[in-house]
Amino acid sequence: MRRALPLLVLLTALGVGTALAGSDSYLGSFTFPADAAYAGSASCVECHEDAAAFYAGSPHAVDLGLAVPGTAVSGCEACHGPGSLHVTGGGDGFILGAADLGALDEDGKVAMCTQCHATTGDHWTGGPHQGSGVGCADCHADQAHFGGTALPAREFRNPAEFCLQCHTDQVADFRLPSRHRALEGQVVCGDCHDAHGGFAELDWNGQNSVCLRCHAELAGPFVFEHDGTTGEDCTSCHRPHGSSHDKLLVQDGNTLCLQCHFEAGFSGDGGWTLGGTAHDGILANEARCYDCHIDVHGSNVSPTFRNQ
Ligand code: HEC
Ligand code: HEC
Ligand code: HEC
Ligand code: HEC
Ligand code: HEC
Ligand code: HEC
Ligand code: HEC
Numbered sequence: 001m002r003r004a005l006p007l008l009v010l011l012t013a014l015g016v017g018t019a020l021a022g023s024d025s026y027l028g029s030f031t032f033p034a035d036a037a038y039a040g041s042a043s044c045v046e047c048h049e050d051a052a053a054f055y056a057g058s059p060h061a062v063d064l065g066l067a068v069p070g071t072a073v074s075g076c077e078a079c080h081g082p083g084s085l086h087v088t089g090g091g092d093g094f095i096l097g098a099a100d101l102g103a104l105d106e107d108g109k110v111a112m113c114t115q116c117h118a119t120t121g122d123h124w125t126g127g128p129h130q131g132s133g134v135g136c137a138d139c140h141a142d143q144a145h146f147g148g149t150a151l152p153a154r155e156f157r158n159p160a161e162f163c164l165q166c167h168t169d170q171v172a173d174f175r176l177p178s179r180h181r182a183l184e185g186q187v188v189c190g191d192c193h194d195a196h197g198g199f200a201e202l203d204w205n206g207q208n209s210v211c212l213r214c215h216a217e218l219a220g221p222f223v224f225e226h227d228g229t230t231g232e233d234c235t236s237c238h239r240p241h242g243s244s245h246d247k248l249l250v251q252d253g254n255t256l257c258l259q260c261h262f263e264a265g266f267s268g269d270g271g272w273t274l275g276g277t278a279h280d281g282i283l284a285n286e287a288r289c290y291d292c293h294i295d296v297h298g299s300n301v302s303p304t305f306r307n308q
């Protein structure tokens, strides 16, 4: 199964793969023996058939001749370092092995992948998973032969279940009576979050643009704007995942509106007056504010959002 390769001699004679990666790169953070050179992935798989078999049929397959862009550093050696001494030594010489790579911190593990996936790497910084201890291989166990903590996306019926295998605290919200139907596949987590991070709108910070991409009809402008929704976060009234109240509301009924609209006149004895209108009678049957003021996000016909 394992045999030493005369191929190496040829490769080094041609000068293939002898350039070391720059010092700011992933490999630049390691120290190598001065005489270690790059031998090429083809030489590795002569002895490590298991690793090669793992990648067969994937974009990381050895026979695709993968290299770190801009260098001649081959797929296997992109992570394991220059392997010529290891190859000539029949497996005894220098290689970055399990101990070296297993000791990498989160940033180091991510850098292993982003030396090739530079665009994903640019987005990663500031995203939801940077600093979480989760690295690329944890979500892409089908693309990395050293395993991850999570099952890859293709093991699940839908993308939400893939995310929820770790985010178990969120599962209950997506089963509430009012919810975004992620478990049913109507929306996916990625509509509002980017696992790779990056875009400002996906690194949720109260911007409404994520919501308005789908709920465009609520964006306005309206003839009669409601100052209670313009300039507010959607999430000040709605829970994005799910709620036990209708329409994903953070709380039911009139408290939602009265947190801004409460007036001194709105109290049993003095009558329930709001904006000069007595609401005594109209609130009698446990009506909610938005049963009447129906277009709470703004209206083109009614200054009091009553759609009439
Ligand atoms: C001549 C056969 C041979 C070739 C060629 C070879 N290896 Fe190895 N390799 C071995 C043997 C033998 C071991 C030690 C036993 C084991 O763990 O499988 C080993 C171990 C390793 C380890 C684990 C080291 C550790 O300490 O965890 C890595 C990583 C590795 N090889 C990578 C490579 C890479 C990358 C190449 C190509 C540049 C390569 N090998 C080429 C035979 C070979
Ligand atoms: C994206 C980085 C990366 C690439 C590409 C890569 N490896 Fe690895 N390899 C690792 C890491 C990380 C470990 C495991 C370290 C640990 O145990 O935590 C590992 C472990 C190994 C081991 C020792 C454990 C085992 O499975 O026997 C061998 C041998 C090995 N790799 C060979 C290869 C070969 C051959 C290739 C090319 C076909 C290759 N690797 C490509 C990162 C990589
Ligand atoms: C030596 C360069 C290189 C390294 C290192 C590398 N990749 Fe890739 N990877 C590629 C190329 C090239 C493709 C195919 C084009 C693309 O999708 O960008 C690819 C494709 C992928 C894909 C898409 C798979 C598919 O089926 O479409 C995933 C996921 C991926 N890589 C994850 C990783 C992860 C995770 C790591 C680190 C453990 C990693 N890659 C390390 C070069 C690399
Ligand atoms: C929290 C989980 C998670 C993490 C962490 C993660 N990814 Fe992904 N990645 C995904 C999902 C989900 C997809 C969508 C495709 C799929 O179904 O696998 C994806 C897709 C990809 C693809 C295919 C092309 C694309 O962009 O759609 C590449 C390449 C990739 N990821 C690389 C990486 C790299 C490199 C890292 C680390 C910097 C990383 N991923 C970290 C979940 C993750
Ligand atoms: C391998 C486990 C794992 C997978 C799979 C995973 N995550 Fe995470 N995620 C974490 C960890 C750990 C954190 C940081 C701790 C926390 O806040 O829960 C995190 C954080 C987050 C955060 C930020 C939470 C906050 O409090 O700010 C979001 C958003 C997120 N993940 C979304 C996703 C999405 C969307 C997916 C699917 C594409 C996904 N995650 C898949 C483990 C995972
Ligand atoms: C409709 C958009 C949307 C969808 C779909 C969505 N999220 Fe979120 N998610 C958000 C928003 C907005 C926040 C921030 C909540 C806040 O700050 O009040 C959030 C917060 C989170 C958090 C941080 C913890 C928390 O509850 O505040 C995690 C983790 C998370 N989402 C994971 C997921 C996962 C996993 C999925 C898919 C099953 C998903 N999200 C689907 C919009 C969404
Ligand atoms: C990917 C598209 C998409 C995004 C992004 C999105 N939604 Fe939705 N939303 C939907 C769909 C689809 C429904 C179900 C509509 C239906 O059944 O008529 C829905 C329903 C709702 C409902 C009504 C729920 C009910 O019980 O009737 C509210 C409220 C809502 N979304 C608020 C938000 C908020 C707030 C955001 C941003 C955090 C957001 N949506 C982002 C697609 C989206």
Ligand code: HEC
Residues within 6 Å of the ligand: 226, 227, 228, 229, 232, 256, 257, 258, 259, 260, 261, 275, 289, 290, 293, 296, 303, 304, 305
């Ligand atoms: C964040 C505070 C806030 C919340 C919450 C809020 N509003 Fe408003 N609302 C305002 C402001 C500010 C105005 C502008 C008129 C004013 O100064 O009273 C307004 C105006 C109105 C008007 C009358 C239009 C006018 O010009 O007088 C109605 C009716 C109304 N809101 C109903 C509601 C209903 C129903 C709810 C609950 C779904 C609600 N509001 C929640 C702040 C809020």
Ligand code: HEC
Residues within 6 Å of the ligand: 208, 211, 212, 215, 218, 228, 229, 232, 233, 234, 235, 236, 237, 238, 247, 249, 290, 291, 294, 296, 297
């Ligand atoms: C002041 C509180 C408030 C804010 C802020 C708010 N909403 Fe609402 N929203 C409501 C109420 C109350 C309902 C229920 C109306 C009903 O049942 O007739 C509702 C209903 C909805 C619905 C269900 C469909 C419909 O028109 O009835 C969607 C979708 C929705 N809101 C999206 C959003 C989005 C997106 C944002 C941010 C741009 C947002 N909301 C901001 C209070 C608010």
Ligand code: HEC
Residues within 6 Å of the ligand: 254, 257, 258, 261, 274, 275, 276, 277, 279, 282, 283, 287, 288, 289, 290, 291, 292, 293, 304, 306
């Ligand atoms: C049964 C229907 C009904 C319900 C329920 C209701 N209102 Fe009204 N509201 C009205 C009517 C009718 C007016 C008079 C103005 C008009 O014709 O639109 C009014 C007027 C107002 C005004 C003054 C608008 C102006 O003229 O400047 C405010 C503010 C207001 N309501 C807020 C609320 C709030 C907050 C609630 C919940 C606590 C609520 N309303 C519940 C029907 C209702």
